[in-house]
Amino acid sequence: MKELSRAQIRDLMGEVLKNQGKVLPDDDAADLREVGFRSLDFSELALRVEDETGEELNFDAPGLRRIATVGDVLDFLVELQRQ
Amino acid sequence: MSDPAAHTQLVPPSSVVLVSGGSRGLGLAIVTDLLESGVKVAAFARTVTPELAKLADAHPDRSHVGSVDVTDLAAAQAFVRAAEERLGPIDGVVNNAAVGQDSLHVHTATADIARIIETNLTAPLQLTRLTVRRMLAQGLRGRIVNITSICAQRGFPGLVAYSATKGGMDAATRSLARELGGRVLVNAVAPGFFASEMSAVLGQTQLDQIVRRTPTGHLTEPEEVVPVVRMLLREQTNINGQVIVVDGAASI
Numbered sequence: 001m002k003e004l005s006r007a008q009i010r011d012l013m014g015e016v017l018k019n020q021g022k023v024l025p026d027d028d029a030a031d032l033r034e035v036g037f038r039s040l041d042f043s044e045l046a047l048r049v050e051d052e053t054g055e056e057l058n059f060d061a062p063g064l065r066r067i068a069t070v071g072d073v074l075d076f077l078v079e080l081q082r083q
Numbered sequence: 084m085s086d087p088a089a090h091t092q093l094v095p096p097s098s099v100v101l102v103s104g105g106s107r108g109l110g111l112a113i114v115t116d117l118l119e120s121g122v123k124v125a126a127f128a129r130t131v132t133p134e135l136a137k138l139a140d141a142h143p144d145r146s147h148v149g150s151v152d153v154t155d156l157a158a159a160q161a162f163v164r165a166a167e168e169r170l171g172p173i174d175g176v177v178n179n180a181a182v183g184q185d186s187l188h189v190h191t192a193t194a195d196i197a198r199i200i201e202t203n204l205t206a207p208l209q210l211t212r213l214t215v216r217r218m219l220a221q222g223l224r225g226r227i228v229n230i231t232s233i234c235a236q237r238g239f240p241g242l243v244a245y246s247a248t249k250g251g252m253d254a255a256t257r258s259l260a261r262e263l264g265g266r267v268l269v270n271a272v273a274p275g276f277f278a279s280e281m282s283a284v285l286g287q288t289q290l291d292q293i294v295r296r297t298p299t300g301h302l303t304e305p306e307e308v309v310p311v312v313r314m315l316l317r318e319q320t321n322i323n324g325q326v327i328v329v330d331g332a333a334s335i
């Protein structure tokens with residue numbers, strides 16, 4: 001199965017934000033609320049990753065609640081691809 | 084009431100009640116309450132918990148418990164037969180077994196959507212069909228209580244398929260009540276969120292938010308739902324085809 005790297009996911013995340021006129025900071029510790037990255041943006045990003053890899057990424061909401069920073073998003077999606 | 088013909092039309096209190104998902108949470112509370120009220124109870128879940136086994140031991144003549152997956156129609160049928168042999172004809176059913184959900188619709192696996200619908204909608208419809216057929220064949224009158232949810236009437240993210248099944252059961256409740264012409268009373272009880280294994284996925288922030296929006300200031304407790312279920316099974320009322328919401332007015 002094709003797997004996207006953390007850097008590739010970061011690029012996609014940047015695109016999701018750019019489409020909304022927002023900027024993805026370089027700092028992984030940046031707070032998602034300050035960046036303006038909401039849960040539906042997370043869905044969009046996950047679906048873009050799916051599109052690239054051709055594999056469905058399904059997950060429960062409780063995992064999402066722990067996501068607070070840019071780094072958390074990237075870690076979550078890297079980990080999800082491996083499951 | 085003075086007309087004897089009209090009197091014979093009344094549906095008597097249920098005396099042998101089948102409870103699906105009676106092993107824990109609300110189902111266990113319903114089984115406990117009915118046994119304490121002197122009713123005979125047949126209860127099943129996929130796993131018989133020590134709590135349910137203990138109740139059965141305490142009421143050996145009035146209870147029948149077993150391990151049944153509600154989506155396995157043949158197993159449900161066999162359980163109903165065995166329960167009737169032991170306790171007498173079933174004249175009350177509580178469709179309580181269900182599985183929860185906590186995932187956004189677009190990220191819910193298709194197999195999970197199918198499982199939620201099978202467990203929460205198809206299975207109770209089948210169990211209802213099976214038990215009503217037996218009631219009618221034996222010339223009995225009876226009562227059915229479907230445990231649905233506030234999610235059938237109000238929107239909650241993460242609960243799309245679940246809500247669809249509960250809305251389906253609310254709708255079935257009304258049509259079945261009409262179809263059965265008063266011979267079987269069919270109602271639904273729709274609780275607001277209460278603490279159980281099912282709702283354990285809710286975060287503290289969400290629970291706090293629900294409590295804040297509830298005029299009575301607390302989450303619904305299973306003990307607050309149980310008397311409503313008992314009333315629908317046991318009391319002489321003319322309630323039929325209704326969905327009774329028990330949520331402290333959180334949803335109004």
Ligand SMILES: NC(=O)c1ccc[n+]([C@@H]2O[C@H](COP(=O)([O-])OP(=O)(O)OC[C@H]3O[C@@H](n4cnc5c(N)ncnc54)[C@H](OP(=O)(O)O)[C@@H]3O)[C@@H](O)[C@H]2O)c1
Nearest residue numbers: 104106108109128129130152153180181232276277279281
């Ligand atoms: N908790 C809430 O906030 C809430 C709110 C509104 C409505 N409700 C409704 O209230 C009812 C009870 O919920 P609860 O919170 O008490 O849930 P719970 O603690 O998760 O209990 C569910 C019960 O259903 C059984 N069950 C699940 N799948 C089954 C299957 N395939 N076959 C047979 N039994 C099965 C479970 O036992 P096994 O897993 O061993 O099978 C258990 O006995 C449900 O209809 C639920 O939708 C709950």
